[in-house]
Amino acid sequence: MVTLEDVAKQAGVSLATASRVLNGSTRQVGADLRARVERAADELGYRANIAAQTLARGSSNVIGIVVHDLTDPYFAALADGAMRAAATEGLLVMVGTTHRDPEQEIAYVATLNAQRVRAVLLAGSRVADQAVTGRLREELARYRDSGGRAACVGQDLLGVDTVAPANREGAAELARALAGLGHTRFAVLAGPPHLMTAADRSAGFAAALEELGLPAPQVIHGPFDRDGGYAAARQVEDATCVFAVNDVMAVGALAAYRERGVRVPDDVSVAGFDDIVTLRDHVPALTTVRLPLADMGARALELALNEEEPVVVEHVAGEVVLRESVRRIA
């Protein structure tokens, strides 16, 4: 392992000079010494030990991102946006996946704290469990007390800067658009009741229907994934329009209908939420609420890095996109 000392020795200069040349400093170094050091470093193939730098500098150039599941395109898009932003700042990224286990999330924050990462991004929905949320909050507070920065994409339950999709409003907007097509009997594939994102979307949708004087939708709970949508769709009793609280569930629902020979949108209309890019070519094309996921990820990083009092919560509006999975009815 080539160390800075080796380089300094080879170049015939002091450690200090070598450090100043190679690893950035406010101080100038004469042209000839600088050249000697650079040549030595090159010849030896020197690579600074970042652990040592982090220790000496007291801060690292790494950020952490914690997501539920990378294979879920929602999180992949979020993470990608944040990673692109990180790259432009010269930051490295540690990604942790919790696979929806809140304990894992807490553990990951602790670990990232131990790593002294510059910032932590928490993506994904909080659950409505006070005990767990409290512990996460505590761990986060510990991290921030020691100078760490944090931001959150999803709900603002944590007292940190947050980029929050306007789930309620987006779902309400969607409900109005669908009602505008003549639908009156709705079902909501609502996901898990304790998951805030799911609950907010479901509630926003129902609230809008109520405002419009329409009957309350049939609400069916279940997992937040493709198979959850598939299973929930089979329980729909009598609705002309089904709202799945995310696109992946909506795709599951479409699969269930297809299997049973129920035509979409002729027999039933289906809508989702998120506008996942990978699903843009789905047939029938999914009506949904578009969220600028990559931008949200990037924005969250920005918020974290420039974190200041007071805590800011940015709401990101979704845009209703009507596609062929819904139709106007008589």
Add this chain to the structure above:
Amino acid sequence: MVTLEDVAKQAGVSLATASRVLNGSTRQVGADLRARVERAADELGYRANIAAQTLARGSSNVIGIVVHDLTDPYFAALADGAMRAAATEGLLVMVGTTHRDPEQEIAYVATLNAQRVRAVLLAGSRVADQAVTGRLREELARYRDSGGRAACVGQDLLGVDTVAPANREGAAELARALAGLGHTRFAVLAGPPHLMTAADRSAGFAAALEELGLPAPQVIHGPFDRDGGYAAARQVEDATCVFAVNDVMAVGALAAYRERGVRVPDDVSVAGFDDIVTLRDHVPALTTVRLPLADMGARALELALNEEEPVVVEHVAGEVVLRESVRRIA
């Protein structure tokens, strides 16, 4: 920032003892001292500084994964598999995305080297550019000389352990299956000519056709993504069956046909490669070659961690999955 020294002081023990209690060691510590230290750590909210540990121990508990693009489900699945495996080993993960820029890949290896990560996983295809590959190889050699471990998912161009999908064989198998359905005039949406994965699949397909005594397919090059498939499909001249070298391109091709009113599989059959999970519900269901991506990622990590002479290259067979996007013809 609470340091180990603070904990030791509070517990009234030496630094060494505190270290032994909190951060694992072969040495035993008496029960009462151990309890005192644990209580002190807990009260103060101590979190070990991993940079310092890494420096002192000379090795870290982080691995690096370099992928082209996280929003591409192929890489997401690979990364997810590797990350699950890492988690069971208690390892943390740094993910780098290159967005298909080989320079970025080299830079990332250098950075991971600087981080002294325990292992590096390189996912994604090499390009057939000797100069760039040489530099990557060099950087990798530097890393491995200093004790780093590495493995690769894709081509084995780098002299490191590799998990390589049997691209040629899989594509050949697919060609035989499609020929078995009566097809004789083929087109290949072949992706970029210099990308090894794409080239191998394309070549394997063509070779199998030749063996069967069938005419050579029309080969159309273009980008390796959805839009590349879309664009390439429009250039197909006269074929009853189109093979896109990956699923994402196949989906683009399907979209192109749909727009032009060409029915799949009635008018033309389409097949892809990879069997991306997110696309399983696509209509029409995509005929493809299934690759166990998550397993491959996990296996690559395993190889890297247990790396030994000689270099091992594991070929992973793909499984042809016939679905409704192809049909038997007269």
Add this chain to the structure above:
DNA sequence: CCCTCCCCGGAAAGCGATTTCCAAGTCTGC
């Protein structure tokens, strides 16, 4: 009962960088 060996606690030497503080030049301006 003494000696040896083992077990456990602490002092201190690293790990590989950064950065402060000094000292010695080098330029200015008069």
Add this chain to the structure above:
DNA sequence: GCAGACTTGGAAATCGCTTTCCGGGGAGGG
């Protein structure tokens, strides 16, 4: 030609932890 202000190079302290080495005390064997 000289004082004072800048530059520039180097020695050494420091970051927070691990680990070797040393020493003291208790257990076990002769």
